[in-house]
Structure formats: structure tokens, C-alpha cells
Amino acid sequence: MSKRVIDRDRCAAALTAGWLHVRGLAVAWTIAVVVLAGAAPVMAADDATAKRVPDSRTEMQLSFAPVVRAAAPAVVNIYTRRTVVVQQRSPFFDDPFFRRFFGDRMGLGRPSERVQNSLGSGVIVDGRGFVVTNNHVIDGAEQITVVLNDRREFPAEVVRLDAQTDLAVLKIDPEGAELPALTFGDSDAVEVGDLVLAIGNPFGVGQTVTSGIVSALARTMVGVSDFQSFIQTDAAINPGNSGGALVTLDGRVVGINTAIFSRSGGSNGIGFAIPATLVRTVVQAAIEGRPVARPWLGARGQPVTADIAESLGLPRPSGVVVSHVHPEGPAAGVLKRGDVILEIGGRVVDDPRALRFRLAAAGIGGDTEVTIWRDGRRQTVSLPLVAAPETVARDEREISGANPLAGAKIANLSPALAEELGLDGFEEGVIVIDIARGSPAAAIGLRPGDMIVAINGAKLSRAADVVSRLAAVQGERRWRLTLRREGRELTLELVR
Template sequence: MNYAQLTISNPMTKAITSCTVKRESRQSLFITHKWQYLCLHVPLRVGVVLLALASIPMAAHIPSVGEGGRPSLAPVLNQVKDAVVNISVTTRQNYRITWWDDWGRLNPQRQYRDVQAAGSGVIIDAERGLVVTNHHVIAQAQKVVITLQDRRTFDARFLGSDPTTDIAVLQIEADDLTDLVLADSEVLQVGDFVVAIGNPFGLGQTVTSGIVSALGRNQVGIVNAEDFIQTDASINPGNSGGALIDIEGNLIGINTAIISPSGSSSGIGFAIPSNMVRTIAEQLIEYGDINRGQFGVRIEPVTQAVAEGLELSTNNGVVVTEVIPNSGADQAGMRIDDVIIAVNGKEITNSADLITTIALLRIGQQFDLTVIRNGREEQIEGVVQEFQKGNEILPGISVANMTSSHPYYGRIRGVVVSAVDSRLSQSNLVVDDLILEINRKSISNIRDLESIDLEDRPLFLRVLRGTTQFRLIVR
């Protein structure tokens, strides 16, 4: 098993500098909003990419311009590029300076400085001035300035953000805007041509092209609710929040992250599909937050051993290991050893599929589950219920003890983040994070929190997210 270095490049999450991650290959995961671009040398290969694109026989329709019908993306880009904006973020970073005074004593002093960062965004409603971007681009921002392609600048108003899906919505007051309508990402197929537009390395608007490499990517470890479009279109630090469009100029995704050993593009980029963006953005615009519910089951993936034990013909789906009493699942008649294989007709192949699907449903919304019970396929109607928050330890952050069905139960001690209200929380914690330590004191259960002054600042947290441990400072 190799180890890789995980770098969170957003200066606003400065407490998470780096940590060691077990991976099958020596790669580093970089959130694509990064400001250390001055020390990077990135050869520009846009011409090579476009040349290769033009020389391949294409089934998709490509606009033509000029005599001889020269293949070009220019006609499409001229219609959409003004909808992609540059985002400049100012955050307040504090640090400690310590020196010896005249009496030989250590004299620590806290200093503050403003840190500048850059990202991208997409105008999705020109009339109302609504701009969608990534949560990690604007998290903990003191000031956000949006620059249009005609060089006009506007202070942005924060409407809401969702760390679970890494989506945020801003608003500006401006006239003569161009917007991109969110298309239906369900019609995408692997092999479709796509174009990425953004602000890599703070250079200004840049266009790159490629194809859809994969769909429905999850278990990547970037956020909790993952259903990414994977593309080989060149995406670099600063592209976060930018547009991924199809060959006809439809907005089909918001660029979010890359996997790379160097921090720059290596042909593996991820975008949030437009259908997820639409669902989350509508709630953020209306309520300023995502009020998620729960169904009330504990689940595990269907392994080969589970499939054999339950006499299943496939390894797809998730098996129910616990039904929470009085929950929506309990009321719907769910049972232990039920295997969930689809929700609203959408196939469920693993735990991440189910988590993401339920995370996008609203409280009170009904949905249809397809389950295998005792070897027979059955249909069950479920309802999303309000999440029971439990114990609030920080503004907007609630925790609960680990249950026996938790995958880390008995192996790691800690408390589980059970609910996050992004309107109140400034900690960058997300649901299902495990808090292992606070101020260097190990946390085994909620009772251990009673001996810690949670009002004191800063708080030093050690957190486990998936398979990744990192330090987090709450100020």
C-alpha cells in the first residue's frame, strides 16, 4: 500500500495543510482552487489539444466558421463565455509570532494578514445576477469580488453554500449579463465532447476541451455527496467553480477538483453534474441553506460474501444492517438484510450512490425504493424525514456517538458529525466526519466533551474524513 500527500489548496482552510493518505497509487488529490501558482511552471498545450480535436473524425456536430467550413468551437464559445466569471476572494489569516523579550521570556503575539485567492463562477440567472461556484472557493471569505469578461467588477453577496456537495450561490447587481441555463446532465454519455472554461492560475479566462471520461464517479473522497462527471479536459488550480459545457454550449457541470501528482492537470478532472447543481442551487436561493433529512437505515456494500450469503445474483446495491426505530425506513417497513438496488428507478451500485441520492431529496419528499427481499424484488415507498441533530457542540455543528453499525465502530474512537447548518457553521466540517481529538484530548463519546471548554478559541480538532485524517482549527 502506497501513501500519497493530500493538499487542500484553499487558503481559507489553512488549518488543513497536508496529511498522509493511503492510496493504491502514488497520487495527490488537489482541490482545484489554489493560489500558489507563482511557483508552478505549466506549459500551455491548448493548441495541441485543439489540433488533436480537429483532426479526429467526430460524430457530434461541430460548428463551422470561415471559408471551407473550418472546424471550430468559436461560434459556441462566443455565445457562452461571457457567462463565466472570475472570482477574487479575500480572507483573514492569523498566525503567531513568538520572540524572546528583554527578560528572557517567550512573548507570543498573534498577527493577521489578508490572503487573496482566485476561482471561477458561472452566471445562471442574468436577470437576478445569480452566480454559482464551489463552496471551497468562497468558504470563510471576508470579501468576494466578481469580475466579468468586459472587466466590470462587483462585490458579491453571499446567498448560501453547501459543503456536502461543494456548491455555493452568490449574487451581484449588474445589467447586461449573460447566463448559462443548467442543462440535463442525465443525457450525457461517456465519450461526449466537452469544454471547460475557467480562470486557471489567475491568468484569466481559459478554454480547454476533452471528452466525458466517466459518469457517476463517487468514493473519490472530495465531498460526502459525490456523483462527478470525470473529464480529461484540462482543469487546473483556479478552474474551480467554472463551467463544463457540451459541444452545443449547454452547461452540464461545474468544475471542482483534479487528481494529480503535481497539482496541475493530468487528465483526471471532476465536475459536479448540472442536475445536482440545479437541485442544490434552488434550495440555497430559496432558503440560504440545505435542510437535509434522513431515511433511517444503516447500510453496508454488497460484497461477494454478502451476495453469496443472501443468494444474490449480483454484487450491486447496498444491504440494510440496521433500521432506526420510528424512522421513515421503519414506517415504510424496511427490514434488516433488505438489499436496496434502485431509488426512483436510478440504479444503486454502492453506499455512496444511496447517500448522494437521499442527500438530494427534500424533507417530506416521497421516493420509491427497489429492494431484494428473500430473493424477490419488491417496491417500497419511503419518505425523507427531518434529521435528528443531536448534540450541538459548535454553531451549526451537531455530533452523535458512533453506533455498532458504523464501519469504524470498535476500531477508532470518536464522535460523528451528525448535522451541519452551513448558515451558522464556519468550521468546514461536513456530515459523517469523525472528530477524534479536541485540543489534543481524545474524544471517545459525547460525555468526553463535557470536560472541554467549547467556547474557548481557537479549538484544535483532529478529524477523520473517509480514510483521511487532518487537523482543523476553529476560531
Template sequence: MKKLSFLITAALLSSSLALTQAPAYASWPSSVDGQTMPSLAPMLEKATPAVVSISVKGTQKVQQNVPDAFKFFFGNRNQGQPQERPFRGLGSGVIIDSDSGYIVTNNHVINNADEILITLKDGRQLEATKLGADEESDIALLQVDAENLAEIKISDSDSLRVGDFTVAIGSPFGLGQTVTSGIVSALGRSNLNIENYEDFIQTDAAINSGNSGGALVNLRGELIGINTAILGPNGGNVGIGFAIPSNMMHNLVKQIIEFGEVRRGVLGVSGRSVDSGIAKAMELETNQGAFIEMVAADSAADEAGLKAGDVIVKINGKSIRSFSELRGKIGSIGAGKKVKLTVIRDGDDETFTVKLKQSQGTNVAAASIHRMLEGAKLKNSSDNKGIVIEEVAPQSPAQLAGLRNGDIITGVNRTRTKNIIQLREFLKDKKGVVALNIIRDEQAQYLMIR
């Protein structure tokens, strides 16, 4: 505190000296020699209202270990027993759709939270609802109900180049909204063991604790990434920060909005990144790309005609540098989507169109909506008039409840339900018998679940 006071006093003293020694100006000049002074202020005036502060409350289970000295009295009955403890947390978020009130943040910011409070730049505080999250990529989608929200435009992160200017916006250490600047230091960073699916933008814009979930923008104020992590021995900024690319985030969020979950696409190959050793052994003319060691039978890659020994160098016309980058980009593209892969085979470039299959590890969104919907795969109807039952697993709770393939859920207890998000909200904390309004074979009927 003494050091801080000294710095403030010194600053005041230097300001006083400056005022006595320098001529007084009514304001700083906006131009010098006819040239406008560069400033990020106009861009930030439009971008910063779309970045919010997030505070959370909740409980989490922690392992309770009994010291050896007390085991004589308590035995092992408390040893290893988890206990719930309250926690609070701070982070940031980005409004990507003002009409719907959608806010993107990191999953680790709101994980296990019972209360999520959003603070806008204008000072308004709003309670947020969690619509869905993807732990493996650390993305979460929230929703607030408010008017006059600002939203940020999403840029194409695949067009980024190393050296492009970046601006990070967030709320570090709970200080309130803070802006820092830097450049894109690297692209396609992976193998950091931060998340399961990694394809990070690296930046030297200062990112600290509390910036998680905030915006990384370009000089046009467009969103290029969601700030996620830093590399620092003591948790402080050392000029190495990482952000989830906006394209990856956008792909995942669209799936959460449509299905209530991430339905991760799978290619069905294993391999490694091309390096000089592989390039020499396989007589390749490139030192970058994803070398395929094995293609799983009946996988998307197998059905498209990919083979072991192929080197994937582009996804939808965009170059990739490593197998990890391939995995990260494919993992954010939804199941059932088609992608074009450019492959080097026997020295020639070939293009394959692959329809991605669904990861077996994907959680069924229906189970998280209501226990009697477990085993059903849901999707929003194309006309936004209900929820289509795509598939019902045999002997699942959904089948035992009477649901069939092709059923369309249009309401709950006579309340109109247009999409999965509304269905989740209506069934939240519902107890007892619930009446689902169903259209089956073009006939309306009720289905009771409990």
C-alpha cells in the same frame, strides 16, 4: 524565460517559412468538399459569457509554532496560538440566473473571504455577496447586482453517459477565461476523500488550479457540472478531473435560495456497496447497488418499510451503482422531499416512497442571520410575501425574543422583506434594537429584538 523566448522565435520562424512557401489564403475555408468544418465556437459564444472569474481577499487563522531554539526566551505562550494572516485567491463561477444575479461556485473558492470580486467576460467587475454555502458538498451561491448578464442552461446530469463529450470553462492560473475539451471518463465517482458528499463526474478535459467553480458543459453549451478538483501529484492536470453534477448542485442551490442554508435529507440507513462477495453471499443477481445493513428506528427508511438486507438499485427511476452514490444523491435532496426507491428484496423488485427527514447536523440558518433568531426554523412563504417561522425551539433565543410557530416576518424597521435572502441582507451588521414586522393570527404587530 529563455526557453519561452526560443519557442516564440521558433514559432515566428516557422510562420515566416510557411508564408513564403505556401499560397496565401484570404481566410481558412469554412467547408471542405461541401461539408461544414466542425467547430465548438458557435456553442462557446453563447456559453462562455455565463462563466466568470472570481478573486477573493480575506484573513484566515494559521497555527503559530515557536521553534525549539526560541522556547527558552518566549516559553510556550505563543505555542499553538492561531494568528490571522491575509490571503488572496482565484477561482471561477457560473451564472445560473441572470435576473437574480445568482452565481454558483465552490465553497473552497470563497471560504473565509471578506471581499469577493467577480469579473465578467466583457470586462465588468462587480462585488458579490455570499448568500449561502454547503461545506460538505463544496457548493456556494453568490449574488451580484447588474444588468445584461448571460446565464447558462442547466442540463439533466443524470442523463450523462460515459463517452459523452465535455467542455471545461474557467480561469486557470489567473490567465483569463480558458476552454478545454474531453469526454465523460466515469460517473458516480466517490470515496476520493475530497468532500463529505461525493458523486463526481470524472472527465479528461484539462482542469487546473483556478478552474474550481467553473463550468463543465455538453456540446449544446448546457451546464452538466461544476469543476471542483483534479487528481495530480503536483497540482497540475494529468487528465483526471472531477465535477459536481448539475442535478446535485441545483438541488442544493434551491435549498439555499429558499432557506438560506442546505437542509439535508436523511434516509436513515447504513450499509455498503454491493460487490461480488455480497452478491454471492446474499444470492443476488446484481453486482451493483446499495446493500442495507441496518435501518435506524423511526427513520425515514423505517417509516417507509425498508429492511436490512434490501438492496437499493434506483432513486427516482435512475440506477445507482454504490452506497456512496446513494449517500451523495440523497444528501443533496432536501429534507421533507419524497423519493422513490427501487429495492431488490428476496429476488423481487419493489418500490418504496420515502419522505426524507432532516439531518440533525444541519446548521440553523436563522442563527447566522441574527443571534436572536437562533432556534427558529425559517422558510419563504409560498406567495413570496414573507418568511414563515416553521418551528421555535424551547428556551431558545428566538423563543425568548417572542417568536412563535406560524409567525410571518414581513419587514425589518418598516422595510418590506419578502424572503430569507432579503432578511439576511437587511439584518447584516445591524446593531442595537431592530423592529421585526410580524403577522400573527392575521394581525400585524412589531417585535423588538436586539
């Protein structure tokens, strides 16, 4: 057999593409040796991860189309209408000369109402017509319309609003027809680098699919909801994508797209999705018609710094070090001050936000294993998953009359109400839960979350005490209000 010179690179490329045919066993064997000698290491077929990058031209030509065909029909467009009040302004309002003589209210015309339309996305998660979306997509909406991928339109009613998770569940009536629905995947099994698709309705241009990878997990500094442990992706997410699906290549929903990091309003490749682990608990509660009850830890903690880790003998800074334990909480007798919570249900927690998310995702009922660092070693304890108790009736009251608190809505704070408001459940007393716009309470700077401690020197512990005290000092010209805000006491001196 005559000798032939074989170009190594051309040969490797030809074999990979599958079009080179060589006659003669010796030459074929030589080519195989050359190719294998220059090729990158290939993972074994029985590798546990079973994940690899494409290694042939054929694989590079693979398409996401089958996944999109299966998932897209269950992703819907959501259109909302609401009435907003607009304050008309004179063109001279910003002129310092006119403001000097006529004051800050110069040029303010009569308020007028106008209809505001907005859009978002949603995901059908049950063939009977249950749709999950973001709370901020439909918050305040007077009319909600769900438009399917096949252009069918349905009016929707709100089944559940959960501002803490920024999730909402809607219901449409398919009139007996079975709607296409997506199933939830295991968002805890998602890894950084996994391919994902974002499906939604950005800018109202129509259903759009973008692809990317999971960029990061357990992002807690996003500030969109109380339970922060978001999936970060570089799949393009834009305004209108909110409430849409983040799906893996098996066609399962692992997240609900909810926010982007952007200075321009467009996609910068940093988008965030609420993990399916948390979404599932809200959806199931809504479908079953029960309230969303979340486990109460009954303990307060802080992130473990490098100094704390060194002092406790931890190998690295990780977890939440317990600083206080509520005497009546589920953690009493299980955790103690100085313990470091490392894992909840086998899932790592790095800070208090991740701890709160893991508890919320666990749901009520039974126990969960908590891995802690105590006495210089890892230990496992069992924590009961119970809801926070309402130790005192909340007794919500709206303040009215000629007093500086008029327009405030107050209630008795209990661990249950504290959980609903995203507080730690250790505080007691009277809390402000809402403020009417333009009210005296708003004018003096009162905020939701403020604790009313005293009025004119008289200490207050219940909402009924506040009402009684306001009636007693009704005729006084001077008011002295003592508030507690974010751990600090504030005193307001007011003169009628």
C-alpha cells in the same frame, strides 16, 4: 465509354471531401459501389442514440466556437481577500544543536498578519445576479469580487455556504441590467464519451476553455465533499478552474468543476465536477431563501461484495445491503435488514456514497421509488422523502474555564444534526462540533466528531450534563475522559 482504372482509396477520399466529379452514370455508380464496399458501417438515421463520430473532412472542421460564444459570458472570475496569521521562524529553528538547548519554541517570533489573495471561477445561474461556485473558493474570505467576461467588476455577498457539497452561492447587484446566465442540463443523461468543455480562470491567466470527454461517472472516492458522485473528465482543469462550468455541446451546465487528481498541482487529465443534479438543489434553495433540507433514509448499509451477492442470489455485486434500520426513520416499515438497495428513483446506486448522493439530489417532498432485492427477486417500494428530525434540541455550548475541554464547542446529537455533519444518524449523546485553535481541548487531541461519553466515571448524555460535570470536578487534579471516536471508545488520563 472507355474503361478507366479507379484508385479505390483516392476515390473514397475524393468523394468524402466533395471535390471529385465524374461524368457518366455507369462510372459514378461503380465508384459508389467501391466506396460503400470499403466504408465502415454507418448507423441508421433513426438510431435512438443519434450520436456518432465525425465521418467527413467537413465535420472534422467543425468548431466549438458557437458553444463558447454562448456560454463564456456567464462564466466569471472570482477574486477573494482574507487576512492570515503568519508565525515568523528563526533560521536556526531547524538546527538540532540549537533545538537541544532552547527547545521546540526556540526562534519563534511574534505572529504577524498579512493579506492573502486567491482566485477561482464561478457561473452565473440567474440573470438577477446569482453566482454558483465552490465553497472552498470563498471560504474565510473577507472580501469577494466577481469579474465578468466583459471586465465589469461587482462586489459579492455570500447567500449560501454548503460545505457538505462544497458549493456556495453568491449575489451581485447588476444595477437593473440582465446578466448572461447558463441553464442546468440533465447530468443524469450524460454518458461516458460525451464531449464537454471546461470554462474557468486557471492560474489567473484569464478565461480559458478546454475540451475533452466525460471519462467516467459517479466517482465516489474523491473525498472533496460529503455527497460524492462526481463526473470525471479529461478536459484540462487547473488551479483557478474551481467553481467554473463543465458544459455540454448544447451550452448547458452539467457540472461545476471542483477538483483534480494531480501530484504536481497541474492537470493530469483527471478532473472532477459536481453534477448539476445536486448543484440545482442548492442553488434553488439559496434563491428561494430556504435552508437546504435533504432526505433522510434512516438506514445504514454497506457495499455488496461478490460473496454477499452470491449468498443473496444477486446476478452481480451491486447496490447497498441494509444492515440497520432506524425505528423512527422513513425506512422503517419500508426496508428491512438484508434488503439490497439497487436503485433510487430509477438511478443505479453501487455503494453507500452513491445512495447518499441520490437521496440528496431527490430533494424533500413526496415519495420516490426504491428498487430492492428481497427474497431472491427485484421489488419496488415507495420511500417518503422527509428531512431528518431534531429529536432533541442541539443546545450548542462553548466550554470555557480551567479544564481540559476548554475551547471545545459541543451539542446534543440528533438525526438532523447528524445529517448536517455527514453522520448516519444512529448515534446519540454529546458531540464535539468545533475546536478552537491553541485551546486546551486542541492540546489534548480532541477532534470535531468525537462523542463525550464520560468524565471521571460519570456517564453523560446531554450537553448540559457536560457543563454541570465540569463544574463539579473543577478542583480535581486528575481527569479521566472517555470518548467515542469512529466507533471505538478511547480513555484519556490527564493530570493538571
